[in-house]
Amino acid sequence: MDKIQQTLLEQIADIHSVPEGAYNIRANGTLAGRNTTANIDIVTKEDKPGIDIVVRPGTRNESVHIPVVLSESGLKDMVYNDFYIGADADVTIVAGCGIHNCGVDTSEHDGIHTFYLEKNAKVRYIEKHYGEGEGTGKRILNPTTIIHVGEGAYLEMVTVQIKGVDSTIRNTEGDIAAGATLVVKEKIMTHGTQYAETNFSVDMNGDGSSASVSSRSVAKDSSVQCFRSVINGNAACSGHTECDAIIMDQAKVTAKPELTANHIDASLIHEAAIGKIAGEQLIKLMTLGLTEQEAEEQIINGFLK
């Protein structure tokens, strides 16, 4: 691994050396390192690019890191990663992609991640996206996440894209069985002429299932963001979706919620707020001695924290 790739790894996965536990590092489209444990197996797919991550039932307090780094300009990478999480397992999965593009060609990584959570499994899934590089080539990331949450299972997905990604279309689909929970928290900041589109679609199919999808975003300069959130309540369930965006400069933000209750005991809520930084927030911090710019930074950092 070279210096650039190491920096990318630090940004997306907080990895400074070899991670603990199971891991699979993909660099410029090829395998750069892998480790499996007694409970977590990682197998290369034979029919298409990608891996299967198999977590044995009952595995507790283990983690899997599967970062992807691209430092070659013009590379288009596409992977299919499937996660099989056994019953009663409790694991943390850290994914993410970092692109360094110093050339003129577009670098793109499209990851299709599918989760199968068996009964009472618990997963915390963290996905960070980051781009850098002084080249004029675009940095594009299009992640698709498909989540099947089995009975009584729980999946929390935290996605963060703070810097340097020119274009992203993120699709997340989920179906949730009885007593199961899906929590999605998204944080996005766009600047320049970047484009970020988020499409959530969640079906709550079992009684007692619940879903919470929240997005916090900051759109600067002339960037454009679009947040779509579809929640279908097909049983006695509760769903909540929230979009909270700060808009700056000439940016544009769209929020399109769509709630459908197909069951009398489905309870669904949507909240959306888009607006510029409140003037009184800036003034308050300026009365503490911060300049307007410093105040703005504090407000955005706090908002996306």
Add this chain to the structure above:
Amino acid sequence: MLELRNISYQVEDCRQDILKNINITIEERFVAITGPNGGGKSTLAKMIAGIVAPTAGQILLDGEDITGCSITERANKGIGYAFQQPVRFKGITVRDLITLASGKQIGITEACNYLAEVGLCAKDYINREVNDSLSGGELKRIEIAMTIARGAKFTIFDEPEAGIDLWSFNNLIQVFEDMHQKINGSILIISHQERILNIADKIIVVSDGEITKTGTRDEILPGLLNTTGAACRTLMDKLV
């Protein structure tokens, strides 16, 4: 010392002047401004902090003309300002605000001490977000804790008692009594509360954009209380 010279303030859509030729010198440790609602008191406070610019007149801090200074510059020259309606932030914690207010990296113990001074149990609050989950009274106390952490040489409080419940009010008075003892500089407090006015070294009455009375509490307070209706006086007695 803060000096306001011939301060006036008009807005285009309003026929009446909001402030008319105000002249005040504040060198005492604890000065209270009181008067009816809509009389221009909060506008005056905002003007000192730099949030509102006067249409005429000068503001001097320790002899230096700060009329043209920005909010940030005034803050750095030693003006502190506790809002009447504290601001809520998403994601910013009580600790973040107290640290920003102190202007330096402070340890958790020091941050907690400021909260303890305003009667908040530090461990319950230090990592809370300053958002809608806090009540008006809790926000008010955090606002005061921030002001203590700032330790500015000239601090303005705009109706610190507003939104504070009766039970907390006694503690609040204690906070101001302590501050009166410790302050190295001046406190300007806008208040309607007799118990706050009662600890002031000087009271200024502002009404209809003008100063109608200035004097020590012994000179001003009796007159103010006599103008209060009997029913209100009974209520005031119950409050104190």
